[in-house]
Amino acid sequence: MAKFGMVIDTTKCVGCMDCVVACKTENNVPEGFNRAWIVEDVMGKYPDLHMEIRSERCNHCEEAPCVDVCPTGASHYSDIGEVVLIDHDECIGCKACIAACPYDARFIHPDGYADKCDFCFHRTSKGKNPACVDVCPTHSIHFGDLDDPDSEVSKLLKSRKYHVRIPEAGTKPKIFYLT
Amino acid sequence: MHELSITRHNELIDPTLHIWSWQIPVYLFIGGLIAGMMIISGYFLLKGRAREAKCTCFQLPILSIIILSLGMLALFLDLEHKFYFWRLYTTFQVTSPMSWGAWILLLVYPALILNLLLRVPVFILNRIPQLGKISEKMNAHPSTIKGIATLNITLGLMLGAYTGILLSTLTGRPLWNSSVLGFLFLASGLSSAAAFVHMIAKTAHERDILTKADNGFLTLELVIVAFFFIGLLTSSASHKAAADLLLTGPFAAVFWVFVIGIGMVIPLFIQSLAIKNKIKHTVVAPIMVLVGGILLRFVFVYAGQYSHWLIHAGLFK
Amino acid sequence: MNSISRRKFLKISGATIGAAVLSGSMSSFVKGADNKINKKDIKGIQKIPTYCAMCFWRCGAIAHVKDGKLWKIEGNPDDPLSKGRLCPRGTGGVGTHYDPDRLRSPLIRKNIRGEEQWVEVTWNEALDYVAKRMIDIKKTYGPESMAMFHHGIGATFLEHMMKSYGAINFGAPSFAQCKGPRDVAFNLTFGETVGGPERTDIENAKCIVLIGSHIGENMHNTQVQEFSKAVANHASIIVVDPRFSVAASKAKYYLPIKPGTDIALLLAWMNVIVNEKLYDNEYINKYGFGFEQFVAQLTSYTPEWAYPETGIEPDVIRKTAREMARYKPATLVHPGRHSTWYGDDTQRSRALALLNALLGSWGRKGGLYQPTWLDIPAYPYPDYPKSNKKKLDNPDEKYPFAIEEITTGVREATITGKPYPIKGWFVYGTNLPYSLPQPDKTIEAIKNLEFLVVVDTIGSEIAGWADVVLPESVYLERYDELNNPSFKVPYVGIRQPVVDPPGDQKPNYWIAKKLATRLGLDKYFPWKDIEEYLDYRLQKVGLSLELMKEKGIFLAPEQPIYYEDGVKPYFGTPSGKIEFYSLQLEQKGFDPVPKYTKPEEPPAGYFRLLYGRAPVHTFSRTQTNRILDDMMDTNKVWINKDVADHYGIRNGSFIKLKNQDGVISNKVKAFVTERIRTDCVYMVHGFGHTSKMLKGTYMKGADDSRLITQVKTDPIMGGTGMRVNFVTFELEA
């Protein structure tokens, strides 16, 4: 069983938003909405500053509160890769999942259902990379099977320092940020 | 200095979450109110004190059905994918309070109808006279009455608690991450229900009973509120910041003045005087309790959406 | 300065290629584009190679067309510039095709210029009218009185048409508003320009020095890709910028320099390197000219001297100088690109060039490599008509080292009518009120015109001033000239239509040819259509249009690009060497070795206005693209937190900027941040549109150009230094 995850290198990312744009065209994300976004996290006082730039999206949490609270089962884990997916035809648009997500990763699609990053399931379920991974001009985003010790993502996590977003929320994110 | 700039600007999500407006607090309030009414009427039925509390026992079921339906309408209005509503009933999701709620509500209606059948309102009886017979039969068996009472109390407890638990399982919003929220909303539902009956009750005796009950509920509520804040304030920085939204932050005025002052402390004071016969019973106090109850839901729903794991994340969007 | 040789690249001949084509395998993943342009009826996904025009980098791209509709655009893996990954603008190019604000049919002005009242006309009417007006101007004033402003490769055929007509006055903002000072300085020093794509070997550099150059925000794709590789390789990065740029956040050393004082820093660095003998002695002995005289002039520029000027501490200056020397010659002091900053820009760029020379990085791996080029012969045209008038952009060689035309010179002549009147402008692909500083002067010049025709894709500000607006199809809907740059590998790329234009838009070559016919210039357009033209050129090097339509890119065999790999050093300077001491400059009365002049201080309560790029936009041209607007729909004014607190400006609140001449900007949001010095503010160029035709971006954000009412002109080459304006805040309720 594969467990899909992402490892994003904040030391290389320049915050160009190419990942966001590629996501948009690949997945026809409607105008006014984005499935991914960029955070510039700055600490310090000029000129002694540290800035971490992060490309963020749904963390495909292992303990996903959005799945737990969904009353219809529309939000679920996929069989391939344990990706958190939303079945549009089962979604009633109650927005509980949105409130449950500590990362604000979800939104309501203009057609009424909850939507978010799906790890480009139409690609990744067939062994391809997500669109944002393949577009990133700085090769900052890595995608793969966290359960496979030989995968690039696993190796990166073994050799580099990293953190996840808001670990205290207990969601066990599957997106890791290299620092 | 810590600066966070976020490029995301999704509607309803940014700069701060505002997925829920009036529909959800109204629905939660009504849910709590109905829960309270079911428990109170069930209690009197169970104790065989229906005669002492006629309103409670015999008017509430029909009122409950009507009011609850308004609440359900509010909930429906909030749904974004409305015509997939039926999907709620093709599955049961154990971890989802909302799924529990959907099924509880499905059971609440028959429970209320059974309760209603114990004393069918005249206007219905005129139209469907056969109901009179059924009612007579049911009333003939005390065990049936007790059964109905127990059913109403149980479902009432579940419904009341569910409205709070619903919020408390929404991990994303630190303000709601409290296990006492279920109790708080239940207690608030009970006090609202008591106040509501107090308002419509025709006899001084019934009013008196309910005022006493209400004072109990209000006191309980205040204690739970205290526990709620102690819980948040002793938790993470995000939880503390969330608590501060109500205690000192942008929602503090409404919270202190309307929810705590007008909704709990002042009516408690007025009602205590009334119980001690220092003043007459007045509808002012129960109205205050109801206003406080509804604003409690508004404040919690709005401030909760505003609260965030990233403290002040909204500021730099 | 025609004496300066501008292109002495290693050339590859057609014969080598023929062989390479035969042996080289065709990449099979790209399905060839159908010959017919109309692809509406084709079901399924077609992948059509082309090259991007969201900026001038020209990355190879593959457009994905699904059921006849443009779906997405990816990089072409064969392309040496993109290596299969476009930048956000290239990826978002989809939105340029679908832009609801596109011009749809030719327009002729109804009322007064600039009122944006139009009559929609047919192409025949529009072209007849343009031709008639051009003929009138030719008759009355001569063809020299019809000037052309252009930018980008799309201008090729229209420029050719204008030259055939007899025009001699041209101008592109890429010189006097962009890389002019840099190219002139490097040309003076090494006898060659830096070119574009810049000849920077970022990926192999062990130490990278960025003076301003905000790579990562400046999204020139290859630069960014290589920069991130260098970061991953732990290259030592030194960033000099008054603003904590994205690049600064990757740097080992961030030097928060006082704006306008870079020459002082560069001189101090060179002083340290020379005093401590850290330079590449052998290299300088071999290739240097005037080194002793240069050294003699450096003595007083100690780090202690530079400190009060730049605000950079002496020990930091020493440390960073030693850091550069440590990694030489793989130390790249990036020449920058947009370099028209303070009017002393050629000298600053000279200092940059000399620092590279000291470190021996010119021509070396990890430095400024020697580009190669695939020599594709030009299409043979008859000679252009001769004129006895002189170009008027640079009268009497006032700016003696200008190696290209000066836009603002043409504008000035249009205002003064001297030495002869300019009565018509043909504008292609440059939004002059944005690209030229002092937009009031641009308007003043336009008011002197009898005729202004603008070819654009959207209703830009310059289109708003036109008499005739000709709507061009966007790059995804047309062929263009071959992309044949000098780069690390010799190659050629093709642009071809991937979808049909949504309205009555036409491509530039079509417009050029149709106009030529009307102007009686058919002999200059001997090719039947663009396919014939492109095929002709490609056949000359053993390629064909058919092949290129399928592959998109053809890579010729690699050539050495470093001295150490056998490239023979060649310096096109008068001395044939690297000119540390420039006799050329001295002869014309300029400093032969750069000197520092103090920049003007902002008046009390004013802040220097700086500007730059955002990764998701290109100048003033992408703001109506709905996808890119969704990424960033406005610029913001960066204000230091302490300054903002002092003025009571909250992050995200609206303010206006007022400059030293009382010009007030659109209202714009404040970005209150630690990431900038207290003596300047910063904004991204290209926002604050005032053309009503640009509905999607109308009045969003503020326009820096409007606030640039002052310039300092570079006396060496005529570039307009634009960071010499000061603004204060107008707080809004």
Ligand SMILES: Nc1nc2c(c(=O)[nH]1)N[C@H]1C(S)=C(S)[C@@H](COP(=O)(O)OP(=O)(O)OC[C@H]3O[C@@H](n4cnc5c(=O)[nH]c(N)nc54)[C@H](O)[C@@H]3O)O[C@H]1N2
């Ligand atoms: N996304 C995107 N990328 C682009 C373009 C685009 O439109 N969009 N345009 C392309 C073109 S044509 C060009 S010319 C380039 C321009 O891009 P660059 O050549 O990188 O332009 P600069 O003016 O060097 O860079 C602006 C930076 O200079 C800093 N700066 C301002 N004043 C000073 C100073 O006095 N000293 C120093 N050391 N730094 C200073 C600013 O803070 C800012 O970070 O970008 C190219 N890349």
Ligand SMILES: Nc1nc2c(c(=O)[nH]1)N[C@H]1C(S)=C(S)[C@@H](COP(=O)(O)OP(=O)(O)OC[C@H]3O[C@@H](n4cnc5c(=O)[nH]c(N)nc54)[C@H](O)[C@@H]3O)O[C@H]1N2
């Ligand atoms: N204030 C200020 N001025 C600057 C700069 C700055 O940073 N600040 N940067 C300077 C620099 S470095 C440069 S290189 C220049 C850039 O100057 P320009 O290249 O003139 O840039 P834009 O403002 O984008 O204007 C381009 C115009 O071409 C149109 N256009 C785009 N695509 C096409 C096409 O396919 N066909 C046709 N016919 N038209 C098209 C656009 O709609 C737009 O009107 O500006 C310079 N001027």
Ligand code: SF4
């Ligand atoms: S595309 Fe890559 S470099 Fe650009 S923002 Fe996304 S992760 Fe960062």
Ligand code: SF4
């Ligand atoms: S990031 Fe949010 S939406 Fe995604 S799995 Fe975690 S909780 Fe769910």
Ligand code: SF4
């Ligand atoms: S909005 Fe849809 S996906 Fe989210 S919890 Fe409700 S039903 Fe599930």
Ligand code: SF4
């Ligand atoms: S994985 Fe796919 S859906 Fe998710 S952010 Fe990347 S491109 Fe978008």
Ligand code: SF4
């Ligand atoms: S750098 Fe970006 S916009 Fe420019 S040509 Fe390349 S992909 Fe296109």
Ligand SMILES: [Mo]
């Ligand atoms: Mo430029």
